[in-house]
Amino acid sequence: MAKVYYNNEINEQELQGKKIAILGYGSQGHAHASNLKDSGFDVIVGVRPGKSFDQAVEDGHDVYSVKEASAQADIIMILLPDERQTAVYENEVKPELSAGKSLVFAHGFNVHFNQIVPPSDVDVFLVAPKGPGHLVRRTFEQGAGVPALFAIYQDATGKARETALAYSKGIGSARAGVLETTFQEETETDLFGEQAVLCGGTTALVKAGFETLVEAGYQPEVAYFECLHELKLIVDLMYEDGLAGMRYSISDTAQWGDFVSGPRVVNADTKARMKDILDDIQTGKFAKGWLLENQLNRPEFNAINRRESEHLIEKVGQELREMMPFVKAGKKKAAKEVVASAKN
Numbered sequence: 001m002a003k004v005y006y007n008n009e010i011n012e013q014e015l016q017g018k019k020i021a022i023l024g025y026g027s028q029g030h031a032h033a034s035n036l037k038d039s040g041f042d043v044i045v046g047v048r049p050g051k052s053f054d055q056a057v058e059d060g061h062d063v064y065s066v067k068e069a070s071a072q073a074d075i076i077m078i079l080l081p082d083e084r085q086t087a088v089y090e091n092e093v094k095p096e097l098s099a100g101k102s103l104v105f106a107h108g109f110n111v112h113f114n115q116i117v118p119p120s121d122v123d124v125f126l127v128a129p130k131g132p133g134h135l136v137r138r139t140f141e142q143g144a145g146v147p148a149l150f151a152i153y154q155d156a157t158g159k160a161r162e163t164a165l166a167y168s169k170g171i172g173s174a175r176a177g178v179l180e181t182t183f184q185e186e187t188e189t190d191l192f193g194e195q196a197v198l199c200g201g202t203t204a205l206v207k208a209g210f211e212t213l214v215e216a217g218y219q220p221e222v223a224y225f226e227c228l229h230e231l232k233l234i235v236d237l238m239y240e241d242g243l244a245g246m247r248y249s250i251s252d253t254a255q256w257g258d259f260v261s262g263p264r265v266v267n268a269d270t271k272a273r274m275k276d277i278l279d280d281i282q283t284g285k286f287a288k289g290w291l292l293e294n295q296l297n298r299p300e301f302n303a304i305n306r307r308e309s310e311h312l313i314e315k316v317g318q319e320l321r322e323m324m325p326f327v328k329a330g331k332k333k334a335a336k337e338v339v340a341s342a343k344n
């Protein structure tokens with residue numbers, strides 16, 4: 001079993017008296033900045049002028065340009081979109097690096113695929129929460145945390161490990177557990193997970209199920225409940241107690257259907273496609289395609305995004321969610337709490 005680190009075995013000393021710059025104030029950025037600040041650390045935010053900048057000011061942070069924040073900080077956490085990190089790093093971060101600083105990531109993409117090559121006299125590590133940034137903030141405010149991976153790429157000071165663990169504790173992740181990994185493992189498994197299972201695999205499965213029912217003449221609203229809405233309830237049971245725990249709660253009829261029909265949908269052929277996806281990630285083919293797509297201003301990304309937003313499941317879902325205010329209650333409550341905590 002991998003060693004899991006928790007709050008009580010982590011010393012915060014390596015973050016004390018240090019200035020931490022969070023670059024970017026999006027999904028992960030707002031959560032890291034606010035959690036570290038609430039944990040008592042000296043945090044500043046570096047972001048370009050615009051919506052994120054205004055939000056960070058509204059949330060009570062000291063906000064600077066990326067370059068100025070990088071200049072001031074001892075620990076620089078890059079929470080910009082992966083595809084933009086290299087240009088911002090070259091122009092605004094690298095010139096402000098000096099010996100002994102820490103360069104930190106929440107995903108190993110750019111270091112692993114050699115887009116960012118840090119100088120040898122800085123610490124380089126990652127702390128990657130295994131969940132969306134808005135939950136990193138919401139669970140922290142609830143007194144819990146989202147588990148994280150950490151990895152050391154370069155230990156110039158001899159203190160990189162202690163600093164990474166202290167950072168994990170500061171964002172609340174060590175309340176839930178922190179595991180050590182490598183940049184390669186974090187990057188490749190994160191990309192595989194989001195493509196084959198968590199995001200790509202799930203959205204494709206949900207849409208295929210919805211379309212099958214609607215094409216067979218069933219009401220789209222009923223298909224939506226069956227193939228999308230109820231998924232959360234089933235996943236919650238798996239999250240709490242694994243596959244067996246979920247199967248304990250469903251009917252024996254559903255469990256028999258699970259056993260005999262699940263492998264007809266996801267079968268050896270699906271697994272072979274998953275292996276193809278993993279190969280593309282491991283060889284750098286996926287990374288190259290994504291970086292090129294961005295250089296061309298995302299023609300395919302935008303076209304697919306538009307087509308996806310026009311799918312019937314989105315129209316039906318929007319109407320049904322309006323009739324279920326409880327669905328959005330958690331999100332609204334978290335937003336109110338963020339505003340309230342910034343005012344205090």
Ligand SMILES: NC(=O)C1=CN([C@@H]2O[C@H](COP(=O)(O)OP(=O)(O)OC[C@H]3O[C@@H](n4cnc5c(N)ncnc54)[C@H](OP(=O)(O)O)[C@@H]3O)[C@@H](O)[C@H]2O)C=CC1
Nearest residue numbers: 024025026027028047048050052079080081106107132133
């Ligand atoms: N989303 C998630 O939950 C997870 C993300 N990660 C990793 O965290 C990192 C950040 O991702 P995520 O939080 O999703 O990013 P977001 O897209 O949510 O946020 C990006 C932030 O960067 C800012 N930004 C974009 N371009 C620039 C620029 N040129 N100069 C300055 N600021 C800029 C944006 O500001 P503006 O509003 O002005 O555009 C925004 O504040 C990535 O490495 C990602 O892989 C890891 C685990 C989970």
Ligand SMILES: CC[C@](O)(C(C)=O)C(=O)O
Nearest residue numbers: 130131132133190194198
């Ligand atoms: C699952 C998507 C993710 O990897 C995440 C929230 O962990 C991401 O890159 O956003």
Ligand SMILES: [Mg+2]
Nearest residue numbers: 130131190194
């Ligand atoms: Mg992830």
Ligand SMILES: [Mg+2]
Nearest residue numbers: 107190191194
């Ligand atoms: Mg990811």
